[in-house]
Amino acid sequence: MATKRFLNTRETLVTEALDGLVRLSGGRLARLDGYPHIKVVVRAQLDAAKVAIVSGGGSGHEPAHAGFVGEGMLSAAVCGEVFASPSVDAVLAAILAVTHEPGCLLIVKNYTGDRLNFGLAAERARALGKRVELVLVADDVALPDAARPRGVAGTLFVHKIAGYLAERGAALDEIAAAARAAASAIGSLGVSLEGCTIPGAPPTERLAADEGELGLGIHGEPGVEKIALQSVRSLVALMTTRLLAALPRERAHGRFALLVNDLGAVPPIEMSVIAHELLGSALAEHVDLVVGPAPLMTSLDMNGFSLSLLELDALRRAALLAPCGVAAWPGAHEPRALELRPLPSLAQDRRAPASADARREALLLALIDRAIAIAPELDALDARVGDGDTGSTLARGAQALRARLASLPFADAPALLRAIADVIGESMGGSSGVLLAIGCTACAVALTGGSNWATSLQAGADAMAGHGGAALGDRTLLDALVPALALACSGADWHAVARAARAGANATAGLPLARAGRSAYLRSDALLGTPDPGAVAIAALFEAAAAHLRNSSDG
């Protein structure tokens, strides 16, 4: 039960949230100067030639209702305290603030407090000469025989349709009729795994660890039914069945819009899974448009979601698809078949056929032999400063290379390096294999670009440093590699290069702190006196190469 919340005080929760919203609306929103009693958010720019659309109710349902004030949706939102209807005066203030000659439509969720307070405000506004109509939304189908179904997230459909018509300059009677017709064509059902945390109230504990509840409202009241914790697939199947069963028979062949509403604390990845299951459910064949998934009509931090169906006609379809100036409205989209793109061929850089080059093959074999031979020594060093597997990891790569010798393109140096990168990347595993593959691949690119071996090897070392995030002095193989290749690039012979590598490796024993690589998380004094095993491996391989090159040029 998530009871730790981000609040200042219960008393200031709503006013602070509204002010945050208004101040970050980019000038789109204003509010009436009536705090704390009258909490009304209005459009900053109102068109006196258009019908005003006003909604509201208790707070705790954000972005409803203030988040839906804007071009093409609401003209004003009247906000009560958390889960409490706003006062008659607050509703009347909202009506008077935004209503001009064309009149005003109030959109009210069917809860007694809202009905009465919005109702009296409507009558008072009429007594003041304002043209006011009121539409009630009672979309909850949780209790099929309820005399007064609750108004829940399906209310958003009515906001959008009324807002669309008002923006187009329709008359009040037309808008009210369309809104009432739409309200009568909506069914909604919610589910939750955990109740919401009402500030100042004790946490609700009515659900066991393996329970959820179905058919709940948006004020923390219990659902009509406890259900077992289950997969989203089976949950969606259950809800789909209930929603379809609640449709009047004459609607069974209609086309629908489906609104998928996060009740407050379901993270986006799970809402997408829910959407995915809906698209594969029995509901999908009835659905032409989907709104969301998104938080639209929340219930504080409730870990749940709701589904709302609206039967479509041409007007409702156009209204839902119309763009509007409200960031919280996620748009309506036609569900599509999955757009698949063919996978690019990843093998195109491995395709070089096997080819022969005896000198290169012999050099590679010499390096393989040395890598395998020094594995125990490297593991022993690594046991002092890391997890003791530097040698065996390197040997695994070497053995894999030996097993694949016959397939390697020795005659094509860049292709050979890319092939080696693939083999060691796959066989060594972990970050060291990827790092060596990076080095080999970058070296191949440089060779292809016309660089000589020394410069190309240095390009490989640079890539390893860049992608690995280590620098000289960080107790990594770079401490052997970098000085050796600097010498190689200046034209030194391979023996001098190997000596530089060894000197660099030895010097790591005196480096105090590992800032990168395997020893980064050890205390500095545990390292002193032990050279870095990666640097030692590099030194050994340069020595093997130098010895082999001397022998083969001797021979």
Next chain:
Amino acid sequence: MATKRFLNTRETLVTEALDGLVRLSGGRLARLDGYPHIKVVVRAQLDAAKVAIVSGGGSGHEPAHAGFVGEGMLSAAVCGEVFASPSVDAVLAAILAVTHEPGCLLIVKNYTGDRLNFGLAAERARALGKRVELVLVADDVALPDAARPRGVAGTLFVHKIAGYLAERGAALDEIAAAARAAASAIGSLGVSLEGCTIPGAPPTERLAADEGELGLGIHGEPGVEKIALQSVRSLVALMTTRLLAALPRERAHGRFALLVNDLGAVPPIEMSVIAHELLGSALAEHVDLVVGPAPLMTSLDMNGFSLSLLELDALRRAALLAPCGVAAWPGAHEPRALELRPLPSLAQDRRAPASADARREALLLALIDRAIAIAPELDALDARVGDGDTGSTLARGAQALRARLASLPFADAPALLRAIADVIGESMGGSSGVLLAIGCTACAVALTGGSNWATSLQAGADAMAGHGGAALGDRTLLDALVPALALACSGADWHAVARAARAGANATAGLPLARAGRSAYLRSDALLGTPDPGAVAIAALFEAAAAHLRNSSDG
């Protein structure tokens, strides 16, 4: 700890979520046909003349990264399993799928797995002749001395800036330079009250009920510091101090964009409170633009948020303000001073001055006397079917009217009814006061419109029925009122009308089921034999009126 989640299986979580996203993108997105190993979402329409922008990493951060694929942001997102880097092959597939002649920029968060896998993929793509640049984002300031700060939500700034430049046709080098410069000008800090639930892993329990943690990453790892549970105001002050302290001194006078990121399960109302506190914090004077609050880079269901600061220059400002075709990007807004609108005068309908009309005053007094006299009888009836206060509530309204008699505008009938509505609405309290006020107000509107008393009273009854949601036969005062007023409208005298009211009231005793009003929640058989107290009150008042009118016409 919220451990009940909406999932099917851990193994299919990411692929299902991505398919849900792609299918509801309105044709904007596609994905590579490489499931389950290669999970890459791409723009359905790509412009081969523009640089491709590719990002990605482990999943569980939605809407990052697939949710940011679209015009003006990413060309492709490479998605790993939850909190696990995607493979080299997956990254390479993404690069190859979207990269044309102008090249590709990889935007990588600084985690070892991502660095290496994106790095090797970049090298392999280069080996295939692709122009590829890579920018690392390492924006976390939780550990000021960290050699390798983590990449967190500030990455979104880099996505937007690079996407903006690419959309405008900038060259790869220019985009990479701008992205790197931006990445080096970002600082981010996160806070959480509860850790996230990693599917298949045991819940983390490291925080006590009065603890939060500061300086956390986005993979469920512990924060650098436990902190006391505290108000948003003090939390924001703490984070603001840390963020400002982490700025290099030369940036202390810069202008900044602030990104406010929901880490997964903070409901919108609390994110707005957080935004409100930020606008009143020491940070505010440094901030020109705010992105969010919104879920941008989440950490599954983490109950926390993060703040990211980006130092602005002209390019970054333009890039953040530019519209883009990505629904999950909330836009950047200049924080504004609160736009306040004056409260409309609500007293304008109460302003009628006191005036005299002896007949009306005498009638009202007769009704007041009767209401007070029958209070005990009504309470007794109500005790059987409701909460036992019908009579005393009505008497409270009557007494308030008697106390205000001298101020009432008796000479102006509609004004008188509005004034009565105000007095009983305020004094009676609860739904019955509001309902009677609705009736009086609607009656006043009808009188103003020229209707006679009977028709006007019927308009009042209609309004009470409409706003109260009850119909004839629902065991409410309408069961007395409706037949009485039907008779009145047909021209019957007030005695006949009163008899009809009484007959209607008596008949409620035989009605089985209350569908609305105070008895709606009782068992039907508990009601039989007891008339509805509201209907009895109406009958008594009509009788009092009839008697008074006879007496006064006699006199």
